[in-house]
Amino acid sequence: MADEGGKYVNPGGEFSRDQNYITTRITRDGRDGYPVEPGRYRLVVSRACPWANRSSIVRRLLGLEDAISLGICGPTHDARSWTFDLDPGGRDPVLGYERLQEAFFARFPDYPRGITVPALVDVPTGAVVTNDFPQMTIDLSLEWAEHHREGAPLLYPEHLREEIDEVNRHVFRDVNNGVYRCGFAGTQQAYEKAYDRLFHRMDWLSERLAGQRYLVGDTITEADVRLFTTLVRWDPVYHGHFKCNRQKLTEMPVLWAYARDLFQTPGFGDTIDFDHIKRHYYEVHRDINPTGVVPKGPELDGWLTPHGREELGGRPFGDGTPPPPPRPAEVVPPEHTPLAA
Incomplete structure (x- = not known):
């Protein structure tokens, strides 16, 4: 979230993300007071936000639609909060709220930090449980396992967790957050430092993915979800708006093919709303x-072209199966995605 003046750029130099999230967890044993319970929680997202996009992809891949309902905010927000302006009457039909801020204040009346998505909300009390997005998707894989669909993939398999965690640390620091460090840098020196760090990691990723289909192992994992949500926003937003302009994604052959492979995989591309993505960044970041x-632009037809990544082997879902199509209420508007073409 921006400050009250809607400013995002740090005029003093480097952008620093506030990573103090609500760390309450929903677990099998309910040790934080919130046990896993199908139908009790609502996942609130915006399709514009890459951090929220992770949770919507993981929910789709694991088949948790019946267990955890989905609330979708509009693509923009003000200094106060994300809003439910897509819903009739501008209110979330389950929570009854106009603003996500209301769920945060229901638990913490003096909540001092930004109101962020994704957020898991306890429906009976209307209070936010957590907005800790990195832990959230891990818990969807592990704590909610008993409620996964038949054929759900293992996104965080035990034998690969150490490597997944290591890759995720590099990708978050230098890429997921790295694009923001470029875009919100307030000095030339801070920008160039972030730019060099970003593209050093992009080259590292290209080299890693040149000979293997997925980031870790031979199936889709949590690591692929986390990288994808940045790559899919690269050409529409980060290349120009955030000045990450050494190359477009379409000019990075390995990463472009990798991103298309995932986009064309059920559960990934069908969560992407390019209209919301562009409107959020260009309308909200007025500084x-x-x-x-x-x-x-840009034109989107390229996302559906052959990628050739299947020649590297690998099985997207391992011993599992693709998820079924999205629920009708969760389908991205046809005019916002090339998948409807």
């Missing part, structure tokens, strides 16, 4: 884009 004008 970067004062006019609020949203670019018309």
